Amino acid sequence: MPAIVLDGVSRLYGSNVRAVSDLSLEIPDGSFTTLLGPSGCGKTTTLRMIAGLDSPTYGTIRIGDKIAFSLEDATSLPPSKRGLGLVFQSYALWPHLTVAKNISFGLEVQKVGKAEIAQRLEKVAAALQIDQLLGRYTSELSGGQQQRVAIARVLIMEPSVLLLDEPLSNLDATLRMDMRAELKRLHNDTGATILYVTHDQLEALTMSTHIALLQNGELQQFAPPLDVYAQPANEFAADFLGNPRINLIEGRIEGGRILCGGLDLPLPDGVSSGESGPVKLGLRAEELRLHRQAGPGMVPVQVTSVLPTGSDWYYQVRLNAQTITIRQNDPPHLKEGEEVFLAAHPDTLKLFATSGKALVSSVPEVAGAEA
Amino acid sequence: MRTAYNRFRMSLTPQRILSVLFIIGLGYLVIVPLFLMLRETFIVHPLERFQIPGSQVGELTLAHWKRTLFSENAYAFFYHPLLNTLKIAFGMSFLALAIGALLAWLVVRTDMPMKGFIANAAIIPYIMPSWTLALAWITLFKNERIGGDQGIFSALTGIETPDWFAYGTFPIIITLSLHYFPFGFMLIGGALRNIDAQLEESAELLGASRPTILRRIVMPLALPAIFSTFLLTFSRGLGTFGTPAFLGGPVREFVLSTSLYANLIGQRPGIGYIAAVAMILLGVLVLYMDHKIIGTRRSFVTISGKGARAGLVALGRWRWVIAAGVVIFILGTIVVPICALAIDTVMLRPGIYAWENFTWHYWIGDASLNIGLGTGEPGILRNSQLMSALGNTMKLAVVVAVVTGILGILVGYAIVRMRGNWISQALDQMSFLPYLMPSIALGAIFLAMFAVPRGPIPSLHGSFLLLVIVCTVSYLPYAVKAGVSAMRQIGPELEEAALMAGASWWTRMRRVMIPVQKSTYFSGMLLPFISVTRELSLLILLVTPATQLATTITLRYTDRGWYPYTNGMVLLLIIIVVTSTVISRRVMGTNIAKGLGG
Numbered sequence: 024m025p026a027i028v029l030d031g032v033s034r035l036y037g038s039n040v041r042a043v044s045d046l047s048l049e050i051p052d053g054s055f056t057t058l059l060g061p062s063g064c065g066k067t068t069t070l071r072m073i074a075g076l077d078s079p080t081y082g083t084i085r086i087g088d089k090i091a092f093s094l095e096d097a098t099s100l101p102p103s104k105r106g107l108g109l110v111f112q113s114y115a116l117w118p119h120l121t122v123a124k125n126i127s128f129g130l131e132v133q134k135v136g137k138a139e140i141a142q143r144l145e146k147v148a149a150a151l152q153i154d155q156l157l158g159r160y161t162s163e164l165s166g167g168q169q170q171r172v173a174i175a176r177v178l179i180m181e182p183s184v185l186l187l188d189e190p191l192s193n194l195d196a197t198l199r200m201d202m203r204a205e206l207k208r209l210h211n212d213t214g215a216t217i218l219y220v221t222h223d224q225l226e227a228l229t230m231s232t233h234i235a236l237l238q239n240g241e242l243q244q245f246a247p248p249l250d251v252y253a254q255p256a257n258e259f260a261a262d263f264l265g266n267p268r269i270n271l272i273e274g275r276i277e278g279g280r281i282l283c284g285g286l287d288l289p290l291p292d293g294v295s296s297g298e299s300g301p302v303k304l305g306l307r308a309e310e311l312r313l314h315r316q317a318g319p320g321m322v323p324v325q326v327t328s329v330l331p332t333g334s335d336w337y338y339q340v341r342l343n344a345q346t347i348t349i350r351q352n353d354p355p356h357l358k359e360g361e362e363v364f365l366a367a368h369p370d371t372l373k374l375f376a377t378s379g380k381a382l383v384s385s386v387p388e389v390a391g392a393e394a
Numbered sequence: 395m396r397t398a399y400n401r402f403r404m405s406l407t408p409q410r411i412l413s414v415l416f417i418i419g420l421g422y423l424v425i426v427p428l429f430l431m432l433r434e435t436f437i438v439h440p441l442e443r444f445q446i447p448g449s450q451v452g453e454l455t456l457a458h459w460k461r462t463l464f465s466e467n468a469y470a471f472f473y474h475p476l477l478n479t480l481k482i483a484f485g486m487s488f489l490a491l492a493i494g495a496l497l498a499w500l501v502v503r504t505d506m507p508m509k510g511f512i513a514n515a516a517i518i519p520y521i522m523p524s525w526t527l528a529l530a531w532i533t534l535f536k537n538e539r540i541g542g543d544q545g546i547f548s549a550l551t552g553i554e555t556p557d558w559f560a561y562g563t564f565p566i567i568i569t570l571s572l573h574y575f576p577f578g579f580m581l582i583g584g585a586l587r588n589i590d591a592q593l594e595e596s597a598e599l600l601g602a603s604r605p606t607i608l609r610r611i612v613m614p615l616a617l618p619a620i621f622s623t624f625l626l627t628f629s630r631g632l633g634t635f636g637t638p639a640f641l642g643g644p645v646r647e648f649v650l651s652t653s654l655y656a657n658l659i660g661q662r663p664g665i666g667y668i669a670a671v672a673m674i675l676l677g678v679l680v681l682y683m684d685h686k687i688i689g690t691r692r693s694f695v696t697i698s699g700k701g702a703r704a705g706l707v708a709l710g711r712w713r714w715v716i717a718a719g720v721v722i723f724i725l726g727t728i729v730v731p732i733c734a735l736a737i738d739t740v741m742l743r744p745g746i747y748a749w750e751n752f753t754w755h756y757w758i759g760d761a762s763l764n765i766g767l768g769t770g771e772p773g774i775l776r777n778s779q780l781m782s783a784l785g786n787t788m789k790l791a792v793v794v795a796v797v798t799g800i801l802g803i804l805v806g807y808a809i810v811r812m813r814g815n816w817i818s819q820a821l822d823q824m825s826f827l828p829y830l831m832p833s834i835a836l837g838a839i840f841l842a843m844f845a846v847p848r849g850p851i852p853s854l855h856g857s858f859l860l861l862v863i864v865c866t867v868s869y870l871p872y873a874v875k876a877g878v879s880a881m882r883q884i885g886p887e888l889e890e891a892a893l894m895a896g897a898s899w900w901t902r903m904r905r906v907m908i909p910v911q912k913s914t915y916f917s918g919m920l921l922p923f924i925s926v927t928r929e930l931s932l933l934i935l936l937v938t939p940a941t942q943l944a945t946t947i948t949l950r951y952t953d954r955g956w957y958p959y960t961n962g963m964v965l966l967l968i969i970i971v972v973t974s975t976v977i978s979r980r981v982m983g984t985n986i987a988k989g990l991g992g
Binding site for chain 1: 397400401403404814885887888890891892893894895896897901905906909910912
């Protein structure tokens with residue numbers, strides 16, 4: 024059984040602001056699902072509706088075997104009855120309580136016995152390595168420690184689903200790396216379903232088992248992260264994932280070939296050779312290469328900037344009046360102004376119609392909606 | 395249809411129901427009085443039957459408006475008090491602003507010594523009842539021509555003070571500005587403190603001199619705070635009652651508030667209520683100006699400073715001289731009036747300042763018709779009437795502080811949580827309305843509203859409860875403001891985290907929302923507490939012998955010329971207020987500036 028099912032969920036503010044629009048999604052049990060999208064895409068609103076802190080204007084939400092929200096049944100389970108734990112972006116630790124009191128608050132409210140609280144507190148504190156901090160106030164903790172306390176406060180309630188709202192956005196870069204690994208480990212250890220909200224595509228790619236990509240309140244794609252990366256459902260999905268951003272180059276299909284600023288590529292399977300007209304070609308930086316010697320299918324270009332990062336070299340060239348980024352991690356090391364030749368070796372061809380939709384239909388456009 | 399019904403049913407959360415109850419309650423206590431007040435200006439009151447020939451009690455009439463605005467007495471009834479009110483409000487606002495801004499600049503921006511002491515002491519004049527200074531002025535400067543006895547000044551120097559100096563507009567402006575300059579000190583000081591030092595440093599790097607920076611950078615940035623200080627002081631000046639009553643009364647110089655009172659307790663309530671309406675309109679005008687001039691620019695002062703403090707202006711060898719001057723000035727506004735009042739309470743026969751005349755009679759003496767003023771009253775500390783009035787004041791202050799404090803939290807909570815909703819807007823605006831109503835008029839309306847039983851509400855006339863209600867309504871704007879700002883600081887997540895943990899609304903309030911902002915809430919309660927101890931105009935019409943308060947009984951004694959009793963009571967009030975402010979600051983970390991309506 025899926026852990027969470029959203030069915031036609033919309034959230035309107037006023038009469039015409041649609042924060043979330045007709046969202047249908049099945050979040051698999053035990054998955055690490057990420058709601059990904061730019062700010063204002065409706066991801067946090069979706070999370071809050073699942074948590075019960077906000078109510079949909081239309082639609083139904085099921086959590087496990089329970090109906091959490093349904094307008095038809097006049098049902099709206101209070102947040103604490105949904106079996107969820109929510110870690111807030113700001114952590115929302117209570118500054119007037121000690122770490123121990125923060126963590127045990129929920130159990131105290133539920134009138135759990137003192138002995139059991141102490142035992143569960145000890146266990147969760149040990150698991151998150153905060154047992155030394157229990158007597159402190161939250162203002163005396165570092166960002167990473169506050170984060171652990173916030174997670175401990177939720178885990179002690181033993182929720183079946185853990186909701187995380189941009190939990191890493193307040194941490195510095197190095198700490199963020201550590202916490203990513205730790206959250207992944209947490210997912211493996213507890214086996215709980217995790218629903219994670221972020222605008223950081225790297226977090227989504229590194230941690231999740233599934234990504235639900237949202238824009239303007241609408242679901243764009245729901246698939247495992249590498250599928251979204253390799254076979255984006257549309258231009259937006261292609262553009263949002265990946266660093267550096269994907270190169271989107273204007274071109275045409277003509278005579279069964281893709282012609283694009285001098286590049287000449289074969290049509291992929293699934294696109295009929297009879298088709299012709301303008302398209303957009305998506306090429307990721309690692310799918311392009313610069314050569315000093317000319318070869319078949321290559322285009323002459325001039326290097327406009329060289330940006331070494333230590334492990335990789337990023338080059339920028341001009342093609343079709345557009346700036347194209349190429350990533351290489353081996354020689355030749357080129358210099359600015361050098362005249363070279365550009366070749367494309369796409370793993371999967373990402374072709375988009377002028378509407379933005381992917382032309383290659385090997386991946387269902389919205390996987391979740393059909394399930 | 396069914397989903398619409400379901401949606402409505404599901405939206406009935408306890409918070410929402412509570413908020414709607416608040417709206418109904420506030421509607422009855424705030425909107426209804428406003429309409430009643432307006433209606434009173436159009437009907438014939440029992441005593442006015444004879445002034446308006448051929449009229450019946452309760453009839454609609456335009457006579458009050460005609461008499462107030464167009465009759466031959468219109469100048470005395472209305473225009474003269476109006477002019478006086480404006481003169482006083484403008485004069486004292488400018489003076490208070492100048493003093494407050496100068497002090498704020500000296501404390502925040504110069505290397506003047508003794509800043510800590512000055513910053514703390516500069517707030518005390520505001521904590522003392524505003525008419526303390528008025529009473530002290532009378533004690534110091536009254537002249538024989540009107541008051542009967544001489545003041546201390548004349549007794550010591552032999553110089554008779556002229557009337558314009560002893561009574562009327564001039565001393566009213568002086569004493570009010572000495573009471574209200576702490577507004578400017580606190581608000582402008584806060585604004586100066588918040589100006590990002592980097593803004594000044596960049597000007598300095600571009601070659602601007604200190605005076606240029608002050609004139610072109612600091613002043614414009616502090617301008618919104620200066621304007622809002624001015625308007626805040628101005629609106630207080632419009633509504634003030636005690637000071638013009640004490641200083642204007644002897645020479646029959648009326649302002650709108652005192653003319654309102656005189657007409658209400660006299661035989662012209664209709665004209666009195668017109669004065670109230672005029673005061674409300676002036677208040678609305680001030681609000682409108684506030685909105686127009688400052689509304690869009692208020693954000694200037696919220697720029698929070700980062701980095702190092704801007705360099706302080708070096709006062710050079712003058713720094714100690716200036717500090718001494720400031721200390722003398724502030725102590726002068728605190729110590730001199732208190733001493734003047736104290737001396738007056740230990741002089742057996744008024745106006746004779748000599749050692750032979752020294753007595754404890756007015757504090758601990760027996761009732762006597764022969765000693766001193768021959769009042770037949772026992773000394774203050776043995777006077778059961780005065781002591782029970784003081785007890786009532788304390789009881790009322792504590793009850794009102796707690797009630798308005800809690801109400802402020804709850805209404806503030808509703809306003810912040812339902813932001814964007816009509817409920818939030820309605821509560822926000824309704825809770826602000828009492829701010830516009832002159833307190834003397836509010837008292838009069840509550841007297842009319844609760845004198846007789848209405849529907850399920852019994853007559854509350856003469857009850858302690860009525861005093862609590864009217865004070866609560868009157869101080870609600872401040873309490874709600876404190877509640878709103880406290881709730882804004884908390885942010886919704888802290889409560890939602892408790893909600894996720896399964897805490898009920900009551901548990902959330904009790905264990906999270908209130909403890910988190912404890913000191914802000916106590917600051918919100920401190921202001922009503924202090925205000926009640928010195929409240930005069932709001933309650934003067936509502937007290938009965940059983941519910942007599944320290945302030946209202948004081949006014950009664952003043953009317954009889956029994957100044958030693960009056961002054962003694964004021965001294966006791968000052969001691970109580972200052973001690974409780976200091977204690978609550980030590981114990982709860984309260985800050986009077988936080989509760990101050992900006």
